[in-house]
Amino acid sequence: MNDAAPVTNPPPDARTRVLDAAEAIVQTRGVPAMTLEAVARDAGVSKGGLLYHFASKEALLAGMLGRLAETISRDFDSTLAAQPEGPGRVARTMLAWAFEDMACEHQDRAAAVFLAAFHHDPALLDPVRAVFERMRAAIAADGLAPGAGQAIMCATDGLFMSRVFGMYELDAAELRTLRAALERLLEAAP
Structure with missing residues (x-):
């Protein structure tokens, strides 16, 4: 009998979630829909949390x-x-x-x-x-x-x-x- 817990990947960190959310928004809804508010919401972080990683929309795009x-x-x-x-x-x-x-x-x-x-x-x-x-x-x-x-x-x-x-x-x-x-x-x- 194998008592080892199943191996799971850790959830992505906030920075990765923000980048993933931004890409998904642009891919599904277009460039104009990629606002900092929309990205923060879709990433499950506060706007302040997003701004901690990316101080502006340009910084997010650069990321x-x-x-x-x-x-x-x-x-x-x-x-x-x-x-x-x-x-x-x-x-x-x-x-x-x-x-x-x-x-x-x-x-x-x-x-x-x-x-x-x-x-x-x-x-x-x-x-x-x-x-x-x-x-x-x-x-x-x-x-x-x-x-x-x-x-x-x-x-x-x-x-x-x-x-x-x-x-x-x-x-x-x-x-x-x-x-x-x-x-x-x-x-x-x-």
């Missing part, structure tokens, strides 16, 4: 972007670590990221945070821009034919943006065809 930049960087690095060494490793990472995580909740949350920050102050996106600059440098040094890695990065970014803005949706066959075309670029590695 959202900082957390998003850390998440993107961590997810990219873990996906990269799973790829075999050699030319095209970074490009394969981008393909795995784009095609295997298409319906990922992280993408929806990222989109909401991007839009909220851009709506308020585009400079708030700088931490995420820095992560993508690191990825651009990695793809440029990936050992592929000139332009091939950049084409893969732009195509996968385009898939994300089409989803964010609801411009078009590719069906499963179109996604397979697109991925196969992008993988052929990897075959051009020297």
